[in-house]
Amino acid sequence: MNTHDLVAFVTVVETGSIVAASARLNLTQPGVTRRIQNLEEMLGMQLLDRVSKPLKPTAAGYEAYEHGRRVLRTLEDLKSGVANDGVVRGEFRLGLTPFLSEAGLSGPLDTVRAEFPALAVRVVSGWSPQQIVRVCRNELDAAAICLPDGAVPPADLLADDLSAQPVVFVVARDMKIPKLVDLEYLSRLSWVINQDGCGFRDTLKRRFDAAHLPFNVAVEALDSELRLSLVTRGLGVGLVTPVALKRSALRNKLKAVTVRDFDPAVRVWLVHRPPAGRLTRPIKTFRDALDGELRALMRG
DSSP states (O other), X not given: OOHHHXXXXXXXXXXXXXXXXXXXXXXXXXXXXXXXXXXXXXXTSOOEETTSSSOEEOHHHHHHHHHHHHHHHHHHHHHHHHOTTOOOOEEEEEEEOGGGHHHHTTHHHHHHHHHOTTEEEEEEEOOHHHHHHHHHTTSOSEEEEEEEBTBOOOTTSEEEEEEEEEXXXXXXXXXXXXXXXXXXXXXXXXXXXXOTTOHHHHHHHHHHHHTTOOOEEEEEOSOHHHHHHHHHTTSOBEEEOHHHHXXXXXXXXXXXXXXXXXXXXXXXXXXXXXXXXXXXXXXXXXXXXXXXXXXXXXXX
C-alpha cells in the first residue's frame, strides 16, 4: 500500500472535497483523484460516494478511513519514536465545544504550541455529541467536551473529569419575573438557546417533556454573547455559566432566575481513544492547562 494514497483518501474524507484536499496537500486535483483511485483499485472496492456533496465515504470507505487513520497515527508514532531528538511531530487534531472555545483557545493551546513547536495543532469546533463521535471514528485525536452533570462519555474512551460548573437561567433585567419560579412558570416563556445538537439543550427539553410542559424556542444561536444580547432585549430565557456571565459585557443588563427543584450543571471532560501514542504528552499538557484555566476562571 502506498501511504501517499492513504493520506489523500483520509484528507478527502476529512475535508469533504477534492478541492479542499488538494489545497491541504499542495497537490493538483487530478493528482488527489489518481491517488484515491489507486487505493480503490488496490482494495478492490469503491471508497467514496461521488454523487454526494460534500463527498462522503461509502460503508466500506468509513471502515477504510478508520483503519487508515490508525495506520497513519502508527506511522507518526514510529517516526517520533525513532527520531534522535525526541521531538513530537505530526498533527494533533483537537476538538472543542463552543462553550470551551474561549478558555480552550487562549492559554491551553498556547502552552501546547510552546512545549511542542514541531506539532501542528488543528482545532475543530462542534457540539459535544458530535465531538465524541469524531473521537470514536479517529477523526479527532482528543476533544474537550461538556456534558450535563451525571452523564459520562462512552466507556471505550479514556476520559478525564476536569470540573463541574452550574448553569444559570437569565432574563432581561427589566423583565417582571419572580426571582424563584417553578418549571411550569418557566414553560410559559420562550427560550434563546443553542442550536439543536447541544447536549444540555436536549437534557432540558427532556425535563420539560417528562413534565408534559411545552418547550418553546424563540431563537437558536451558536454565539454565547449573541444569545445574551437577545435575552437583554426580552426575547426569552437564556442559559449561561457563572463564568461566562461574569465575563460578559452584558452582565449588568441581565438577572438570574432560580428554578425550584432544578439545579442544572455541566461537567467538562477531556476524551481520547487509547492508546495515545506520541500524543500522550501533548494531550496531558493540554488537559492540565485547560484544567488550570477553568479553575482560575471560577476563582476570578
